[in-house]
Structure formats: structure tokens, C-alpha cells
Amino acid sequence: MRRTVTAAAIVISLAATAACGPAGFEGSDTATRGPITIWYSNNAEEVAWGKQMVAAWNAEHADQQVTAQEIPTGKSSEEVIGAAITAGNAPCLIFNTSPASVSQFQKQGGLVPLDGFTDGRSYVEDRSGEVAGQYKSADGKYYQLPWKSNPVMIFYNKKAFAKAGIANPSLTTYDEFLAASRKVVAAKAAKFAIYPAPSNEFYQSWFDFYPLFAAETGGRQLVADGKATFASDEGRKVAQFWRTMYAEKLASPEKYTGDAFVDGTAAMAVVGPWAIATYKGKADWGVVPVPTSAGRPASEIHTFSDAKNVAMYSACQNRGTAWDVLKFATSKEQDGKFLAATGQMPLRKDVASTYADYFAKNPEYKTFADQASRTVEVPNVPNSITIWQTFRDAYSRSVIFGQQDPGGALDGAAQKIDQLASQP
Amino acid sequence: MTVTTRATVPRADPHPTGRHLRPGGRNKTLDRLVGRQPIGIALAAPYVVFLAAVFAYPLGFAVYISFHDYFFAAPGAIVERPFAGFDNYATVLSDPAVRRAFGNVLIFLVINVPLTVVLSLLLANALNAAIRWRTFFRVSYYVPYVTASVAVVGVWLFLFNSNGLVNSVLGPLAPDPSWLVNSSLAMPTVAVYVTWKQLGFFILLYLAALQNVSKDLYEAASMDGAGRWKSFLNVTVPGVRPATTLVVLVATVTGANLFTEPYLLTGGGGPDGASASPVLIMYQRGIEQGNPDIGSAIGVLLVVGVLLLALIERRFVGREED
Numbered sequence: 001m002r003r004t005v006t007a008a009a010i011v012i013s014l015a016a017t018a019a020c021g022p023a024g025f026e027g028s029d030t031a032t033r034g035p036i037t038i039w040y041s042n043n044a045e046e047v048a049w050g051k052q053m054v055a056a057w058n059a060e061h062a063d064q065q066v067t068a069q070e071i072p073t074g075k076s077s078e079e080v081i082g083a084a085i086t087a088g089n090a091p092c093l094i095f096n097t098s099p100a101s102v103s104q105f106q107k108q109g110g111l112v113p114l115d116g117f118t119d120g121r122s123y124v125e126d127r128s129g130e131v132a133g134q135y136k137s138a139d140g141k142y143y144q145l146p147w148k149s150n151p152v153m154i155f156y157n158k159k160a161f162a163k164a165g166i167a168n169p170s171l172t173t174y175d176e177f178l179a180a181s182r183k184v185v186a187a188k189a190a191k192f193a194i195y196p197a198p199s200n201e202f203y204q205s206w207f208d209f210y211p212l213f214a215a216e217t218g219g220r221q222l223v224a225d226g227k228a229t230f231a232s233d234e235g236r237k238v239a240q241f242w243r244t245m246y247a248e249k250l251a252s253p254e255k256y257t258g259d260a261f262v263d264g265t266a267a268m269a270v271v272g273p274w275a276i277a278t279y280k281g282k283a284d285w286g287v288v289p290v291p292t293s294a295g296r297p298a299s300e301i302h303t304f305s306d307a308k309n310v311a312m313y314s315a316c317q318n319r320g321t322a323w324d325v326l327k328f329a330t331s332k333e334q335d336g337k338f339l340a341a342t343g344q345m346p347l348r349k350d351v352a353s354t355y356a357d358y359f360a361k362n363p364e365y366k367t368f369a370d371q372a373s374r375t376v377e378v379p380n381v382p383n384s385i386t387i388w389q390t391f392r393d394a395y396s397r398s399v400i401f402g403q404q405d406p407g408g409a410l411d412g413a414a415q416k417i418d419q420l421a422s423q424p
Numbered sequence: 425m426t427v428t429t430r431a432t433v434p435r436a437d438p439h440p441t442g443r444h445l446r447p448g449g450r451n452k453t454l455d456r457l458v459g460r461q462p463i464g465i466a467l468a469a470p471y472v473v474f475l476a477a478v479f480a481y482p483l484g485f486a487v488y489i490s491f492h493d494y495f496f497a498a499p500g501a502i503v504e505r506p507f508a509g510f511d512n513y514a515t516v517l518s519d520p521a522v523r524r525a526f527g528n529v530l531i532f533l534v535i536n537v538p539l540t541v542v543l544s545l546l547l548a549n550a551l552n553a554a555i556r557w558r559t560f561f562r563v564s565y566y567v568p569y570v571t572a573s574v575a576v577v578g579v580w581l582f583l584f585n586s587n588g589l590v591n592s593v594l595g596p597l598a599p600d601p602s603w604l605v606n607s608s609l610a611m612p613t614v615a616v617y618v619t620w621k622q623l624g625f626f627i628l629l630y631l632a633a634l635q636n637v638s639k640d641l642y643e644a645a646s647m648d649g650a651g652r653w654k655s656f657l658n659v660t661v662p663g664v665r666p667a668t669t670l671v672v673l674v675a676t677v678t679g680a681n682l683f684t685e686p687y688l689l690t691g692g693g694g695p696d697g698a699s700a701s702p703v704l705i706m707y708q709r710g711i712e713q714g715n716p717d718i719g720s721a722i723g724v725l726l727v728v729g730v731l732l733l734a735l736i737e738r739r740f741v742g743r744e745e746d
Contacts, residue, residue, distance in 0.1 A: 079712070082711070082714070088498060107714070109498040109503065198605075200691055202713075254585050254586055255604070255689075255690065255691040314498050314501070385712055393696075396694060396695070396696060397696040400694075401601075401605065403607070403696050
């Protein structure tokens with residue numbers, strides 16, 4: 001019996017911890033300075049960048065030392081951060097904050113609005129330009145600094161396509177994409193044409209439906225002005241496209257353990273530039289923008305940003321130092337080092353021209369720099385995660401498993417999401 | 425020691441004046457509170473504290489949360505958490521995903537519990553016999569139980585994905601869609617997987633119980649002309665009934681806690697929630713989506729459901745013990 005109740009108590013254990021946490025952060029102001037802690041992501045490239053950034057800061061600020069560590073291991077960084085907020089032991093800055101979780105963290109009282117710093121708003125908007133607007137919260141404030149994006153595109157395996165008799169694939173329209181997929185599978189160049197994760201986690205739609213929806217609509221978010229936007233002609237076209245892929249077994253509804261693209265199980269993948277380092281020496285790849293029904297030109301294609309941002313957490317006492325470190329870490333110089341170390345795109349205006357030398361030396365990243373100027377973020381609305389889970393359930397039921405008409409499923413999900421978006 | 429002590433305690437009240445003192449001069453009320461061996465309290469105290477901290481307090485708090493409009497907040501954050509009555513329960517009970525998850529776990533239990541009891545008893549009986557490689561077989565059955573779920577799930581995926589070993593053997597008889605993406609077969613496949621994974625633990629319980637079945641009973645049954653099967657039915661099965669009660673209850677409680685297997689095997693309860701469990705939904709709503717009030721309501725309903733089920737099972741399976 002104890003095990004059952006323990007399971008039932010999973011949900012409340014964090015709250016129990018909260019009762020033991022330090023109380024009240026109201027004493028902190030935006031000018032307080034002193035040592036701070038930060039967390040960064042745990043992939044090798046970002047760790048290397050983080051270490052040099054912290055070393056560079058600490059060398060110049062003996063009285064405001066930064067202690068850095070990788071984000072603690074958990075099922076997802078969002079859950080770890082949520083737990084840290086509740087426990088009152090979140091660090092000052094986390095360089096791995098998912099935009100989808102910001103509304104939830106904000107509701108928890110876990111975030112510091114950057115607008116509270118005299119140059120907060122101007123710094124965010126000057127650095128990122130128009131893109132910054134997507135990261136503004138419902139109250140008009142910035143609770144996150146847009147940091148980096150990984151605009152997702154279609155990677156294809158040149159050898160698999162060559163085996164199917166396709167030398168320079170044109171994948172701009174749904175028809176072309178389907179035709180190429182059928183050829184690849186028929187030629188047994190790969191078991192599946194593409195293998196987006198078919199599992200039911202709320203975020204999986206960011207790598208199948210959402211990029212194509214962004215492209216098809218010219219950059220529309222899933223929810224706009226408090227209303228779901230996907231139960232539209234464009235949304236139905238995208239859903240029907242993927243339904244065809246699954247129905248014709250060009251994509252698989254089964255969970256895959258591993259990287260299907262690297263393993264050669266799939267001839268294509270929907271991924272961002274972070275994957276380039278992963279694919280090095282393992283696959284001879286090319287990259288194209290995601291398709292649209294009518295075949296928009298590449299220069300007009302929008303896609304999902306797959307961004308991770310930096311947020312300041314309310315447990316932070318020395319917020320003045322935290323703000324200075326945030327600006328230092330996202331300066332032109334540090335952004336350049338970040339780009340060189342990871343291949344991920346800093347969310348700055350004109351990345352391609354700012355770091356022209358880098359892209360001249362690394363032309364494979366140039367396409368992503370261009371794409372980075374046309375990215376769509378997850379909507380910054382209340383109940384964001386629930387909204388995405390609601391969408392994923394409907395998509396999974398209709399598109400992946402074919403148990404409902406995709407159009408009807410999108411309509412039903414849109415009604416629920418309209419309600420969710422209107423709730424606090 | 426206990427027998428000796430009992431023998432020295434007089435049955436009649438030696439203190440008609442009302443002073444309930446034992447021969448040693450101790451008060452009966454005190455005895456009732458601390459027992460005859462007060463040191464027992466000291467020995468049990470750490471576990472009582474442990475239970476109160478990790479069981480009673482969280483359970484009580486979960487019930488509290490389930491009746492409030494509750495969400496986790498940073499310490500010091502000023503938030504309102506008004507009393508919500510049964511709103512959270514109404515939300516939970518009107519959610520098709522939750523209802524389906526409870527239905528799924530019932531399907532799971534209907535398959536898993538009887539299968540667990542039958543297989544573990546039969547295998548324990550076989551492993552209890554004087555066979556060659558007995559220790560090897562015992563360890564073989566126990567290894568999946570102690571191996572991390574993440575590792576053994578890989579084996580099961582290798583067996584049961586569409587081009588896995590099982591479908592290769594079945595050929596044209598293989599189901600389409602395949603096992604783990606088939607709405608009708610996903611939960612039964614998970615139930616069989618969990619049965620296989622946990623069998624070693626239940627075999628151990630039965631092996632321990634079998635040591636207590638008197639060999640005289642088997643000899644008597646043999647003298648009466650009973651064969652192996654009849655001896656098994658008339659001696660072994662009744663002889664291990666207390667263990668069977670335990671196996672049924674533990675398997676039920678474990679099954680109701682199902683989380684890891686559907687999460688890893690079917691990618692989060694797919695297809696279309698056909699393998700979602702209440703704990704999986706509880707995790708999604710409570711942790712991922714930041715609605716611990718809804719998650720707690722699911723948890724409380726699960727606890728109540730499991731208690732009722734356990735009472736029913738005990739009434740039927742454990743009736744002769746009573």
C-alpha cells in the first residue's frame with residue numbers, strides 16, 4: 001500500500017519541499033551585487049562555452065564570482081527548473097529555459113521581469129530585433145531573454161537518395177516530398193522516408209506539425225490573440241500531409257530508440273543545426289527548408305525556432321550582478337564564441353552578417369543563419385504546456401494512428417485550446 | 425520469554441481497590457500505551473517517524489491539495505489557493521483521458537494479476553523440486569526484476585516492434601498495426617511485459633512459502649493415491665494461500681502504480697492513450713502541466729480505488745485465513 005500512496009504523493013512532494021524553503025525574495029532589488037550561481041545545458045559543446053564564459057567573467061570580477069554547473073539531471077530540464085523554483089533554490093540564471101515553460105514559471109512567481117532593469121527592455125529588443133516580440137509575456141513584460149535558436153529544416157541522406165535515383169532532390173511541395181519519400185522506401189534505400197518521434201510528449205509536435213504549419217501560414221503561431229489558429233485550411237493541409245506519410249508507411253508510428261537518421265533507418269530528419277556535429281562522419285547529408293503545399297521559395301519559408309532562452313529566477317539575491325552577467329554572456333563577443341563552439345544560432349539581428357567570417361569558413365551553417373531570421377516560437381500564453389499536450393493528443397489520435405479524421409480532431413482540439421488560452 | 429511472562433500474570437484482578445498495578449507495580453493504562461516491552465516503542469519509533477514523514481503527511485497534503493485550486497509557487501510568492509470543493513474531482517471524472525487510463529489499468533490488472541499468480545506459483549513449484557541447474561533458473565527469473573526498466577524495455581522493443589523477433593516468427597499472422605501501436609493489443613502487451621519483468625520477485629515469495637508446506641502432507645496425499653497434479657491442487661495451493669494473498673495484493677498495488685512501462689514502451693501512453701495509466705496521466709497533469717490539484721485528485725481516486733480492490737481481493741483470496 002505504501003508504494004501506491006507514494007505514487008499518489010509524487011505530485012505533492014515538491015510542495016512539501018516548498019514548506020522548508022527560504023521565504024521571501026522581495027528584499028532583493030535590481031542593483032544588489034555579489035556572487036551568483038548559474039546553470040547551463042549539459043551537452044558537451046555548451047558546457048565548454050559556459051566554462052570559458054564564466055572564467056572570462058570571474059577573471060574580471062573578483063567580488064562578483066559566478067559559480068556555474070550543468071543543469072541537474074531530470075526527465076526534462078523544465079521539471080528540474082519547476083522543482084527548483086518551488087523549493088526556492090533556483091540559481092540566478094538558467095541558460096536553458098524553454099519558452100514553452102515561461103508562462104508556468106511566471107505563474108509560480110519564479111521569474112524576474114527583465115523590464116525591471118533600466119536598460120532591460122531596450123537590451124532585449126536591440127539585440128534580437130523584431131523576433132523579441134514573440135517572447136513577450138501576456139502582461140507585456142520580458143521574463144526571458146531570447147538567446148539562441150535551432151531553426152529546424154529537412155536533413156536528407158545523399159547516399160539514400162542516390163540509391164533511389166534522386167540526385168538533387170526537390171522537396172519544396174508536399175507532392176514532391178511524398179514522391180521522393182515513396183521512391184526512397186520503394187528502392188529500400190531506407191526503411192522509412194522520415195522518422196519524427198511518434199510519441200505522445202507535448203513537445204513532439206514541434207518537430208513534425210509545427211514547422212510545416214509555420215511554413216504553410218507564413219509564420220503563424222499555434223495560438224494567436226487567444227485563439228487556436230491550426231483548425232484552418234493550412235492546418236488541415238499539414239495534418240493531411242503527415243497523415244499520408246503515416247498511412248503509406250513512409251513514416252513510422254512506432255517509437256524508435258536511437259537516431260533513425262544516423263542509423264540509416266530514415267532517409268530524412270527534421271532537425272536544427274545542433275545536429276550537424278552529431279552527423280559529422282556518420283551521414284553524408286544535405287539540407288532544405290521544410291515543404292509547403294504550393295512550394296513557397298526558400299527565402300519565404302518560416303520554421304519552428306527550437307529556441308532556448310535565458311531567464312532570471314526570483315530566488316536570486318544579487319540581481320544586479322545577474323543582469324550584468326546575462327548581458328556579458330549574450331554580448332556580441334560571447335555570442336560569436338557560442339556560435340563557433342556549438343553551431344547554434346544566437347537570437348540576434350543579422351546573425352549572418354554579424355558573424356560573416358564564421359559562415360564563410362563554415363558554409364554548412366549559412367543556410368541555418370538565413371533561416372534563423374524567419375522562425376516561429378511557441379506562443380507565450382497561459383497553460384502553454386496543457387495546450388501543447390491537448391494538441392498532441394488530437395494529432396496523435398488522428399494523424400499518427402488514423403483513428404479519427406484529422407480535420408475533426410483539429411476542430412475539437414481548437415475548441416479546448418480556446419478555453420485553455422482564456423484561463424489564467 | 426513471552427510464554428513465561430504470560431504464565432506469571434494472574435487472571436483475576438489482584439487490586440480490588442481499583443489501583444491496577446501489575447506485580448511489578450506497573451500501571452495497566454501505561455501498559456496499554458507502551459506495551460509490555462517499552463523498548464519496542466524505541467525500536468519502532470524511527471520507522472513511525474519515517475512513515476509519518478513520507479506517507480501520512482504527503483497523503484494528507486495530497487488530499488488537501490485536491491480540494492483546493494492549487495499550484496506550486498516560489499517561496500515568498502503571494503498566490504491565492506482558494507478552496508475548490510469537488511471541482512478538481514469533477515474535472516478529473518469528466519476527462520475522457522483519465523477515465524480511459526483507469527479503464528486501461530483495470531485491463532492491465534485483469535491480465536497481469538492472474539497471470540502473475542499462476543505463472544509464479546507453477547514456476548516456484550518447479551524450481552522447488554530437485555532439478556538440475558535450479559539455482560541458474562532461479563537467478564534467470566530474478567534478473568529482469570532487478571534490472572533497470574530502461575534496459576529491459578530495449579529487449580522487449582526488439583521482440584515486439586513491427587519487424588521484431590516475434591513478428592518474424594509469426595510471419596503473416598503478425599498483427600497489423602503491430603503490438604505496441606495497436607489500440608487493442610498495446611495494454612495487454614504491457615501487462616504481459618510487466619508480468620515477465622516482475623515474475624522473479626513473486627517466485628521468491630512462493631519459494632519461501634513452499635518451504636513451510638509440510639512434507640508429511642505430500643506423503644499422506646501420496647499414500648491416498650494422489651498424483652502430482654492432485655497433490656499440487658490439494659496440498660500445495662492451500663498450503664501457500666497466505667502467500668497467494670500477498671502476491672495478489674502486491675501485484676495489484678504494483679500494477680496500479682504502472683508508469684515506466686507505458687512511458688518507455690509506448691511513447692507516453694500511445695496509441696491514442698490506449699496504454700496510458702492513471703499515474704502517467706497524474707504525472708502529465710501534475711508535474712508537466714503544472715496542475716498538482718488535478719494530479720492529486722487523480723492520485724486520491726487511485727488510492728481509494730486500489731483500497732477497494734484490495735479489500736475485495738482479500739475477501740475472496742484470503743477468506744480461509746480469516
